[in-house]
Amino acid sequence: MMKERLHEIREKALAQINSTDSLEKLNEVRVSFLGKKGELTIILKGMGKLSAEERPVVGKVGNEVRTAIEEGINNAKTELKKAEQAKKLAEEVIDVTMPSKEFKVGKKHPITKIIDEVTDIFIGMGFSIAEGPEVETVRNNFDALNAPKDHPSRDMSDTFYINDDLLLRTQTSPVQIRTMEKEDLPIKIIAPGRCFRSDSPDATHSPMFHQIELLVVGKDITMTEFKGTLNTFVQKLFGSETNTKFRPHNFPFTEPSAEIDVTCFKCGGKGCPVCKGEGWIEILGAGMVHPNVLRNCGIDPEVYSGFAAGMGVERLAMLKYGIDDIRLLFENDVRFLDQF
Helix, strand or coil: CHHHHHHHHHHHHHHHHHHCCCHHHHHHHHHHHHCCCCHHHHHHHHHHHCCCCHHHHHHHHHHHHHHHHHHHHHHHHHHHHHHHHHHHHHHCCCCCCCCCCCCCCCCCCHHHHHHHHHHHHHHHCCCEECCCCCEEEHHHHCHHHCCCCCCHHHCCCCCCECCCCEEECCCCHHHHHHHHHHCCCCEEEEEEEEEECCCCCCCCCCCEEEEEEEEEEECCCCHHHHHHHHHHHHHHHHCCCCCEEEEEEEECCEEEEEEEEEECCCCCCCCCCCCCCCCEEEEEEEEEECHHHHHHCCCCCCCCEEEEEEEEHHHHHHHHHCCCCHHHHCCCCHHHHCCC
16 A cells, blocks of 8 residues: 555655646645645655565665656756756847947046156156155254245245144155155155145146155265266156257255256257247256255265256156146046047
8 A cells, every 4th residue: 555655645746847847836746746745745654554574665665766756856846947047048048249338447646647658767767656644844854955035935825824833735756855854765766646735726737746856865966977877867757859058057955956948859850830930848947966965864975976857747748648728637528538
């Protein structure tokens, strides 16, 4: 009687397995026959009532039925998974002839591009990068740089003072002071960073701007190294055909001082609206480090000498990319920035 019941369960289970069309329903079939309260499980629990002769025979049939049901479930599960995957692939077919979506890729800001380009040039010449705080002391920003007490740059109309001793740096030159006071000689650094001056925004002025300064201090540093370094920099930035012109100037922190002009890269020195017909464009101020500046940093000017230069990043960007209004660099207009 129990053997016949087991065969019936086997046929019933296999029939349900073959008619199942989802993994969820297949699991329900497994539980209904092989679970703790499943039909096969309940039957096999009643084997204890059988005689000693019937028990091994029924047990063998019971194991064969369980094996048949498990194999049927496993085979059905494999087929259902294949069918499910095939259905998903059919639904996710990609038409390779359709136009793709356009993904906007970000670009470097022109100021960042100039900073990176200038930095790479000087690193290639053996310079290292130095940084300093944007909130500076009056001493580092003016006094140690040999700026006279009555110098116009100290006026509140030009400088953002926080109190009598602190201000927003007007140049990255204070980094030079900090470096000369803390680092061992010789020194060969560039100092890129943001600066602040009390200017009203217009086409050529901004209260916040970027500057890159360079400083070289060591023994036997002369105008030869000074001119050679700047000539190399200019030709790498604007092209090997670019010439330089050193015009005498006056800065409190350098002596002698000079403003450096380069041949106009738009007209090649012939004269055009960019260079106002002169064929030359001024790009930076520089000079040999003033002996007083060296003394203020504890360096003996009788033994050591050096040169320094400073350039406005926005000016370089405007000149190189033909930008006629500095405000365009800070308005974050994507239509403008997409050109670079």
